[in-house]
Amino acid sequence: MRRWRAWAWGALGIVLLAVVWEGYKALGPADGVRIGDTIVLPRTNDLAMPHLWTMVQRAGEPVTSAPGAAPLWSYVLSAAWLSFKVALIGWAIALVVGMLLALLMQRSKIANSALLPWIVLSQTVPLIALAPLVKRWSSAFHIGGFAWADWMSVAVIAAYLAFFPVAVGMVRGLNSPVAAQTDLMRSYGIGWWQTLLRLRLPAAVAYLIPALRLSIAAAVIGTVVAEVSIGMDGGIGRMIIEFAQTGSADPAKQWSPIGGAVLMGLAGAGLVALIGLLLKRYRRAEA
Amino acid sequence: SPTATQPATGSGSGTSGGGATKKVTLQLQWVAQGQFAGYYVAAKKGYYAKEGLDVTIKPAGTDTVPIDVLAAGDADYAISWVPKVLGSIEGGTKVTDVAQIFERSGTTQISFKDKGITTPGDLKGKKVGSWGYGNQWELFAGMQKAGINTDSQISLVQQAFDMNGFLNGDIDAAQAMTYNEYAQVLETINPKTGKLYQPSDLNVINWNTVGTAMLQDAIWANADKLASDKDYQDTTEKFIKASIEGWIYTRDHPQEAADIVAAAGSTLPAGHQLWMVNEVNKLIWPSTGGIGTVQKSSWDQTVDIALHTKDNTGKTIITKDPPSDAYSNVYVEKALAELKSEGADVMGTSFKPITVTLKEGGK
Amino acid sequence: MNPVLRSRLRVVLAPLVFGVLAIALWQWFVTARNIQPYVLPSPSAIWEQFTGSIDIIRDAAITTAKNALLGLLIGTLFGVVCAALAAAIRPIEQMAAPTVVALSVIPIVALAPVLYAMFGAAAQTGRVLVAAIAAFVPVYINALRGLRTVLPIHRDLMRSYAATGWQATRSVTLPGAVPFIFTGIRIASSVAVISALIAEYFGGPLDGLGISITSAVSSSRYSLAWAFVLGSVVIGLLFYCVTYALEALVTRHRA
Amino acid sequence: MTVVVEGVSKVFPGKGSDEVTALSDIDLTVGDGEFVSLIGPSGCGKSTLLRLIADLDSPTGGTLTVFDKTPRQARLDQDYGIAFQQAGLLPWRSVRANVELPLQLHKVAGRKERVNELLEMVGLSDFADRYPDELSGGMQQRVAIARAFAEKPKLLLMDEPFGALDEMTRERMQGELVRLASESGAAVIFVTHSIPEAVFLSDRVVVMSPRPGRIREILSVDLGRGVDRGEGLREDTSFFERVSAVREALHGGAPTGVRGVETR
Amino acid sequence: MTVVVEGVSKVFPGKGSDEVTALSDIDLTVGDGEFVSLIGPSGCGKSTLLRLIADLDSPTGGTLTVFDKTPRQARLDQDYGIAFQQAGLLPWRSVRANVELPLQLHKVAGRKERVNELLEMVGLSDFADRYPDELSGGMQQRVAIARAFAEKPKLLLMDEPFGALDEMTRERMQGELVRLASESGAAVIFVTHSIPEAVFLSDRVVVMSPRPGRIREILSVDLGRGVDRGEGLREDTSFFERVSAVREALHGGAPTGVRGVETR
């Protein structure tokens, strides 16, 4: 019942947003509202704000006029699916790296002090600077018949953005058990590994889930940016630059990759919710 | 499906050269589009295969520097503009321009008629669009040649992939490739008339006319390998030959070439694609010294601009003359000789571009 | 040695030692293996470029930092105001929920071109807004949580004082949410910098760190590119440290 | 009468149909200046009863009056001061500002002097400009008590205010409270778990029993008022007698020492 | 001897040069099966002493032995069971699994039976499959105590295990503890704030004073063992006498009832 009400309000919010969009488009000046030279409310012309129905209609039409071209929506959907798979792999890498770092930082205070500032610092390096290097390094990998593909570079870059929340959240989670609990483990004379397994990991779950939510959003964003930067084929990133080239003549088309990206984000959030459900046992305290 | 841009692989039937096929990778400087039609055609039509080459064509992303991919050994050949490469060469990258496919520059600066910008000098005090990425040098050279102080007398605007900034009036004069952005504008409805924008609405500054044009799409090869590796020299010649065959076919069959590019995964609308192929043909044909040969005068003009033009960061592309192996006509001349002996028209003297009518959205 | 002193030393020294070692290893690797700058520029080369082009880097950094700061301020303002509305009226929160989730996953590369079309491609507005949107999400989420976590005892206290809604908001709800808001701002600070920087790709005046990085890369000047990256790291850290210090300041009396 | 509770009951809606009857049919009167303690096992409704009197919650049955008004009116008129087990100080306000809070909200004049007086009263003048996190638990609780006394209420409601303190501090605070209450002439309703505390402080001890919350017995203590209750009292046999009486009432005749299955 | 503490001191490094001397020159022996309580104001080092015995921390001076071994060896040999004020249950484990935890970690055989026995002992058999958040505070504490008894230790260390319980539950638990301890023959070192609790439970009460933590006095209670300590004892004059004696030792001759300025 309350679930439904939340959904209903959420849907109403989206409708409201649509009404505001169209309402402003109808009433606002084509060239936007300016204070001095700065535009403070957006332009309403079709280049800046296409009609919502134009976007929807455009999504139903074929991507290009080439015979047999798929409708735009299905094209976006399969691009989003491809990007999402890459994002998931990046996310998986981020999970492993983030957790390992967290374990290391939990294990050793020195490691914690030494690494944490650099982990924070790592997130101030723009992906666009990193992407070409990663691609470069990865192509140096030629182990046997294994050839590094573009999507792997993209996944690595997505992981670079996504590991941060996991590492930070996980450290906090691993350190969350209260003194009574850690002392108890010590009194049992068990070592770090057993304490980790029996106490710290289960206790960290409650902190891990929100971290995962942030992390998967970061993975999605990282994937798309890296696709653009590296030039990976077939995903939402490539779609953004390709559609931009017809962005002026076919402005509604440019919005569909945004829809695809949002879809990926929502799917990610859904996935995390599912994981949260699976680990419900360890989240009793939250309820 | 969007994954259609599988690396286009020469799957030719007639392997005449005999022996095993040789794997070759070509790094483009952008995504698959008509600009690179010749290579896709050569692959599709089996010209590479005929030379015993198995060519993989790799599109680029925004941050791909083709010449570094080449230098790192991740590609055997790369397509890039000469001014973008000269700096890399001065930085120690050992590459050689082995075939100057585009003889003319496709870069222009376009503006709406009412701005009254007909010469580079008129850009003074205007909001001027620039792509950066090494695409900006002809513009800067042109403005500086007209006596404009590019640090203080214009305001520079970063130009995106689309032409919205130009159409919305944020940019007075925008960079436009004849084969791409210029068409984008002409494919757009003019809200004032309800019809497409017309060429008559626009003023176009063409750097070829101004005299600050620089050499654009060329095939680059690894200089060190060229100097030492006989096999690579051989392959280079074959690669150039097959590529030129592709361009010749493109000249003669623009529509088919456009379709081949689309089949290789380009999502540009068909009309736009055809326009691009046709415009690119104009940059190649008719050829002065045979397609692919570097004209010394054009090279020198490019180098001269690279030595003396400062962009917004206050730096010139290069500070001293490039080494002598920065370009070489040796391989292209051999390739041309072979092609001529096979009866191919490598000059395109009688080339007549087709007429492409642009429709809304490039359809 | 006194363990407290030792822990202080550890906090300062350990990252320094780690950093110095990592940079030394990096330098050694590049020199010994003769790595090309397009594979990995050496720290010394980056530093050389950094000091050599410090004026250009400073100018670029100031432009980007200004956009990021303005964006951070706008994002924070909107974040807090919207959170206040959402906290006061639950349907508003529920209505905003899908939009906020969507905002949090829209890649900057998709958003920026659209904003330039809306707000002008020759102005900094698009960049500021990209930073503002990126900053909005963490501030909104944290502020909302803060406004929602009024201790029951404080609520009872206000009721027992027969305090008006506004009095309760002013004396309990808002001050109670302040640490949460600052946590949000701290998270938003580095995101704002990165976002403002990436947005430079797609329009706006030809200045800033993002454009400088790519234009250096496109002419294979990798050491210079990384000198600009260093500039962005400095800005990012500056933002982080300032917001961190603010957070520490406002939460100093909280248990 | 300070407080009159008649036939009051409180039912909390639980999940589904599991209602919780926190209070059932409670009758209680508290006279002016009287010190009444509520004692009983966890969950017997002590806090609930206090909250009903304070109008922090409303009864599902019966009537309450506070100074012959509705609890709501009494709350709006600021007729009572209240303190909880947690001091509930605002961590961003100094000690002084915390004590000042109710005065400020009600725009009382002469605040500065009154606050100084209150801090003096609880012996925290030297800590006026400190912040709560700089105080010990006992000191925080004293700030909360000063705050409760701020508007010189004729009724003090206290819900286990000393529950979190150690024995020595607790005894000292009990002594202070007895003094303050008798000096100010305020009636006090005091929730506690500690039998000696209830006995030491109160004129009457209300013993409650759970499921549903009822008053089992009301015991008069009659050990004198205010200053009469020195520390010596704690070692007096009359004191031990009352303690034993309350214990017995609490255990309610049920054989003591038996291991019962406790459910919530 | 179960525990021998000789000349033990513990200094914690504070901020800068502000060291905290938590314990100074402590001597204490606890015999086999003896029940010893530690009482004293907050911060006098009760928990610290217990933690040293449990080898959860190490002394800065003096020596400790537990069953004639080092505390470390005793810990590794699982010679003691321990319980804290917070039950410290693992919220993701059922009651049964929580009690089973030490047995599982030490791979003890016949766990299921032992757990049933322990749950029976603390009267929680019906709640074996519930989770901690479904239990009241008192029930949680009983789970923690069952867990401490799991491996039949000859020494039980308890740090205010009943501190969070209400008076009635607390008294019931005290009775149970006395029974369990005497049945199992285990020695107990018990930290508390409550004088009646210490007196009711112990053979000897160790009264400590703070800054620095020292033993002020050790009082023998001599009220009989185990079952002898029925609920009736609490209303016995001999009981009140001991309570008063401990009170006085605690207040350490300082005139009581004086309002002192408390600092931390």
Ligand SMILES: Nc1ncnc2c1ncn2[C@@H]1O[C@H](COP(=O)(O)OP(=O)(O)OP(=O)(O)O)[C@@H](O)[C@H]1O
């Ligand atoms: N807001 C509420 N919603 C539902 N049930 C409640 C609520 N408040 C109290 N109860 C229930 O009412 C009963 C009485 O609670 P109350 O807090 O008054 O007990 P108490 O005597 O103060 O206990 P304690 O000594 O633990 O503080 C309990 O069973 C409790 O679970």
Ligand SMILES: Nc1ncnc2c1ncn2[C@@H]1O[C@H](COP(=O)(O)OP(=O)(O)OP(=O)(O)O)[C@@H](O)[C@H]1O
């Ligand atoms: N880990 C620690 N670091 C620094 N100081 C500590 C530490 N643990 C305890 N102390 C200090 O040692 C002194 C004794 O603390 P301890 O916890 O043993 O007291 P206690 O008697 O158990 O008090 P309480 O009754 O409040 O539990 C206190 O002053 C305390 O602040």
Ligand SMILES: Cc1ncc(C[n+]2csc(CCO)c2C)c(N)n1
């Ligand atoms: C960031 C950025 N990267 C590439 C282009 C597109 N572009 C402009 S000129 C040119 C070469 C031939 O088309 C290309 C690829 C752009 N506009 N912006």
Ligand SMILES: [Mg+2]
């Ligand atoms: Mg209560």
Ligand SMILES: [Mg+2]
């Ligand atoms: Mg303690």
